[in-house]
Amino acid sequence: MKKSVVIVEMGLRDGLQNEKTVLDADTRVEFARRLILAGTKRVEIGAFVSPTWVPQMAGTAEVVQKTFALVKSGSIPKKTEFSVLVPNERGMMDAIASGVKEVAIFAACSESFSLKNINCSIDESFKRFEPVMALAKKHKIKVRGYLSTCFGCPFEGRVSEAKVVKLAQRMHKLGVYELSIGDTIGVADVGQVESLFRKLKKVVPVKKLAGHFHDTRGQALANILAAYKLGINVFDTSLGGLGGCPYAPGATGNVATEDVVYMFHGMGVKTGLNLDKLIEINPWMAEKIQHPLPSKVGKVGRLK
Numbered sequence: 192m193k194k195s196v197v198i199v200e201m202g203l204r205d206g207l208q209n210e211k212t213v214l215d216a217d218t219r220v221e222f223a224r225r226l227i228l229a230g231t232k233r234v235e236i237g238a239f240v241s242p243t244w245v246p247q248m249a250g251t252a253e254v255v256q257k258t259f260a261l262v263k264s265g266s267i268p269k270k271t272e273f274s275v276l277v278p279n280e281r282g283m284m285d286a287i288a289s290g291v292k293e294v295a296i297f298a299a300c301s302e303s304f305s306l307k308n309i310n311c312s313i314d315e316s317f318k319r320f321e322p323v324m325a326l327a328k329k330h331k332i333k334v335r336g337y338l339s340t341c342f343g344c345p346f347e348g349r350v351s352e353a354k355v356v357k358l359a360q361r362m363h364k365l366g367v368y369e370l371s372i373g374d375t376i377g378v379a380d381v382g383q384v385e386s387l388f389r390k391l392k393k394v395v396p397v398k399k400l401a402g403h404f405h406d407t408r409g410q411a412l413a414n415i416l417a418a419y420k421l422g423i424n425v426f427d428t429s430l431g432g433l434g435g436c437p438y439a440p441g442a443t444g445n446v447a448t449e450d451v452v453y454m455f456h457g458m459g460v461k462t463g464l465n466l467d468k469l470i471e472i473n474p475w476m477a478e479k480i481q482h483p484l485p486s487k488v489g490k491v492g493r494l495k
């Protein structure tokens with residue numbers, strides 16, 4: 192097993208998209224700044240989705256522009272990689288105009304969730320990716336892929352492994368550089384994670400697979416460990432365990448970045464993140480969104 196993992200910070204997108212308090216662009220830029228100064232190397236900084244559907248992500252262009260200005264001024268390191276979520280060609284055009292060099296596309300593994308989340312079937316969503324991928328090629332933009340509801344759907348229940356594997360192959364063929372496997376409603380257990388990732392590794396190179404676990408049922412750390420033991424080295428996490436998906440009823444936040452970092456550092460696995468600095472962000476963010484964050488380590492800190 193590799194002695195280091197890559198953490199992709201979701202707080203600014205998957206985290207904030209489900210919060211009642213909508214944060215303005217300056218607060219989101221400050222959040223990004225604090226995360227990056229805590230060592231974050233990859234950040235999903237926002238989403239070019241419909242502001243009618245997800246008002247929390249309105250102002251993403253301003254967040255990108257102001258964060259890039261901080262990079263330019265040398266206030267935050269140049270090495271940070273920023274990505275934005277795009278559902279269609281319109282979102283991709285906005286992403287290109289903003290100057291980002293990476294986008295993330297997303298498809299569901301269940302028809303009902305696809306309809307509720309992006310108002311179209313799974314097949315239609317893949318059709319929408321075609322112009323997005325063509326624009327990405329033209330503008331030399333990296334594309335990450337997500338598959339949602341890989342372990343269960345809030346409307347249809349269990350999702351078959353065969354369906355997820357087929358869609359993973361389809362997404363991989365599109366040319367995404369990484370494929371993040373989403374437990375959107377935090378329903379997966381270790382048995383399911385081992386079984387699905389073993390099958391996925393046969394169709395997508397393991398280096399290209401990432402795990403995206405929500406912690407709704409408290410299984411996310413165990414699931415990450417199970418995936419890590421199968422060779423998965425990239426994990427999506429959210430500072431404090433913020434958020435969830437507004438179109439997945441009952442879904443809570445991604446697994447907390449602090450909790451994941453605590454676990455890996457305890458095992459001697461490097462994350463490149465500074466746990467104390469991450470913990471410092473926790474009360475600041477709790478004040479901004481006006482409620483405590485679910486992270487365990489973020490709340491009590493570590494033994495000094």
Ligand code: HMG
Nearest residue numbers: 239240241244278281282308309310337339340373375436
């Ligand atoms: P729609 O209403 O079907 O769109 O929404 P439409 O094509 O009919 O257009 C309606 C209006 O929206 C038009 O404006 C379009 O221009 C505009 P009008 O002519 O009426 O003035 N529009 C847009 N505006 C801004 N940005 C755009 C855009 N596209 C069209 N990109 C749509 C379809 C996909 C836009 C909508 O359903 C949407 O934005 N959905 C996003 C939902 C979302 O962000 N969900 C959360 C992210 S997914 C997730 O959290 C899961 C994940 O974390 C992994 C996991 O946990 O499993 C990734």
Ligand code: MG
Nearest residue numbers: 205373375436
């Ligand atoms: Mg998610």
